[in-house]
Amino acid sequence: MTNPATAQTSQKPVLVVDYGAQYAQLIARRVREANVYSEIVPHTYTTEQLLAKNPAAIILSGGPSSVYAEGAPNVGADLFEAGIPVLGICYGFQAMAAALGGTVAETGSREYGATDVTLVGESRSILASTPAAQTTWMSHGDSVQSAPEGFDVLASSAGAPVAAFANEEKCLFGVQWHPEVKHSEFGQKVLENFLFNGAKLEKNWTxxxxxxxxxxxxxxxxxxxxxxxxxxxxxxxxxxxxxxxxxxxxxxxxxxxxxxxxxxxxxxxxxxxxxxxxxxxxxxxxxxxxxxxxxxxxxxxxxxxxxxxxxxxxxxxxxxxxxxxxxxxxxxxxxxxxxxxxxxxxxxxxxxxxxxxxxxxxxxxxxxxxxxxxxxxxxxxxxxxxxxxxxxxxxxxxxxxGRQPFPGPGLGIRIVGEITGERLELLRKADAIARAELTAAGLDNEVWQMPVVLLADVRSVGVMGDGRTYGHPIVLRPVSSEDAMTADWSRLPYDLLAKISNRITNEVEGVNRVVLDVTSKPPGTIEWE
Known part of the structure; x- marks a missing residue:
């Protein structure tokens, strides 16, 4: 049996050390999008274990801990003497600063969400080709107060006097914000600056x-x-x-x-x-x-x-x-x-x-x-x-x-209630209409997935042809996501939703109501069952 830890490629990886970040997978994806191979490893890895994987570079992820909290994950200072390019992000940035003799403190000034940063000093380093003032995405309580010896301060924010630093000679870099999320306007540029200007890697993952x-x-x-x-x-x-x-x-x-x-x-x-x-x-x-x-x-x-x-x-x-x-x-x-x-x-x-x-x-x-x-x-x-x-x-x-993700049990978990041949056909017709209209609107690539759900054990009163009906509701569940671990409901145009609803209620016998699920994940899941 294949060892789950074994990568199925001969490429030298950019290792993403996971400190419990919700975005660790996203960092790895962003590196891959730059045509460079990446892998995720846990923070329990020692420096020896990290180096044994022959990394091309290392990225230290964010995480929920405080670097001074008891039992908080840390990074060995010997990693930074190994000659491997390293980028610290958020918690990884703070852990890096603390390991190298910088000062990290809980200031009581927290920064969450969209945060303005200003580039300082003459060095641009990994912030090259980005504006002097830019919006980033932050999530931190502690902040770096002073950079380690030998590091240039590159940026600051209202709550973080040292929001980015660099030691070009040792190829060590860090940013307080999350460049991997799209809310950081120039985040991908920062990552690519690290990969190509700092670590001198090549685009060979295609x-x-x-x-x-x-x-x-x-x-x-x-x-x-x-x-x-x-x-x-x-x-x-x-x-x-x-x-x-x-x-x-x-x-x-x-x-x-x-x-x-x-x-x-x-x-x-x-x-x-x-x-x-x-x-x-x-x-x-x-x-x-x-x-x-x-x-x-x-x-x-x-x-x-x-x-x-x-x-x-x-x-x-x-x-x-x-x-x-x-x-x-x-x-x-x-x-x-x-x-x-x-x-x-x-x-x-x-x-x-x-x-x-x-x-x-x-x-x-x-x-x-x-x-x-x-x-x-x-x-x-x-x-x-x-x-x-x-x-x-x-x-x-x-x-x-281009097929949207579809669960292994198929329509069996998109029928809330008993599965019958009649109910399957009803749901297939409704689903086919919804998918056809989404495609016709040119929105297939904008929506990660759109489950269409039949509430088989629920009926609602309706009026069709001047007569009373007692039919099933159909639920539309369009969601936007990058990895299905989190998701938000897709804001489809009202005209499109109206067209889907009209076609389903007119063309699918037994359905007299179409509703829209506007729940994010979490708290909801993408599928109903």
Missing amino acids: ATSILDEQVDRIKAQIGDAKVICGLSGGVDSAVAAALVQRAVGDQLTCVFVNHGLLRAGEAEQVELDFVASTGAKLYVANEQDRFLNALGGVSDPETKRKIIGREFIRAFEEAERAIMAEAASEGEEIKFLVQGTLYPDVVESGGGEGAANIKSHHNVGGLPEDLRFELVEPLRALFKDEVRAVGAELGLPPEIV
Whole structure:
């Protein structure tokens, strides 16, 4: 089994040391967006462990602690003598200052949210090509009062006399604000100044380089063995399968279990578009009746999830046995299983390195101990946007690589109540209308995801054709996000919402009301169940 801590790339990483920041993943993403490879590691790493990963540079993230609090995470001063370029952000900036002999104090003057900073002195360093006065995003109570010896002060704010500093000779830098968030007007420029002017790195992390490297890795891992992959209809499994297909061709067989819980046109997308664009061998298991029968009379969401998961595994195993029997008849054996594990899955599941376990992902920690296959995980080092870029590079159609995130249990958790064939068809029609209108409005790229939810156990009174109706409500849940860990509801144009509502109530029999969910995450989740 692959060690969850092992990166699936030979690139030297920019290490993001996570001090408990809500934005650690975002820092790593911003570095990747600059075409430089990055990885997240926990603050429990010693200097020796950090250096053992052969980093190209290191970024110390923000965090909720005070550097002087008992048990607060710290950074060893020896890290700054190792000759590795380092950038401290927020708490990482303060920890860096304290370790190097600067002064950090709780002043009672806190700065949260949009904060104006002013560049000071003659040195611009990592703030080069940014204005003398700019708006940043801060979240701190303590502040650096004096910079360590040998450091130039680059900026200040009302609550932070030292809001940025630099030691060009040792390639050490720090900022009090969060350059990774878009609220910091010139944040990406600051990060890129560190990467390219300070650390002197090259832009070598691109869709083409990822594809070429992963194809070589897959060939080396699989050799001439047979491999199997489960296709869900989603972006991750499709791109993972297409990568393996590019590497080993007919050695791969893809299995698509059609559980009948997909949206309109998605089964056809897998069976036609995916095969046409990749040439992959596809085994289709049509199991709609099996899932509906197993779900009959069940309304509890967790029970529905468990039933769907159980039946999927059974259906996949049956397909697997059929494929393995065919391979055995030809004197061959299936040795590998492809999974679409992404980097956020690894990080959120603990990463095997002491990172916080936000939520367990089935493809990281939920596999059986006696799994008889060796895993092939070509997307393990990638974020979602990188997966889409690689998919496009592989020639997958926009309908696949641009598909909005969709839960494994499918429409089964977008029907609040019992799942029936009739309710599934009703929800498919409503969902298809909402998606079509969103596309027609040119807003697909503005909305991370728009679940359409059927409140099957709720009815409301309506009037249609001068007659009383007693129909189901449909909920629209458009959200904007970068990583799905946090999200806000998308402010769609009123005309678009009105058009979606009118079409659904006019065209979908049994629905007489459309409502909009305007809850952020947290406190709500993106899906209703």
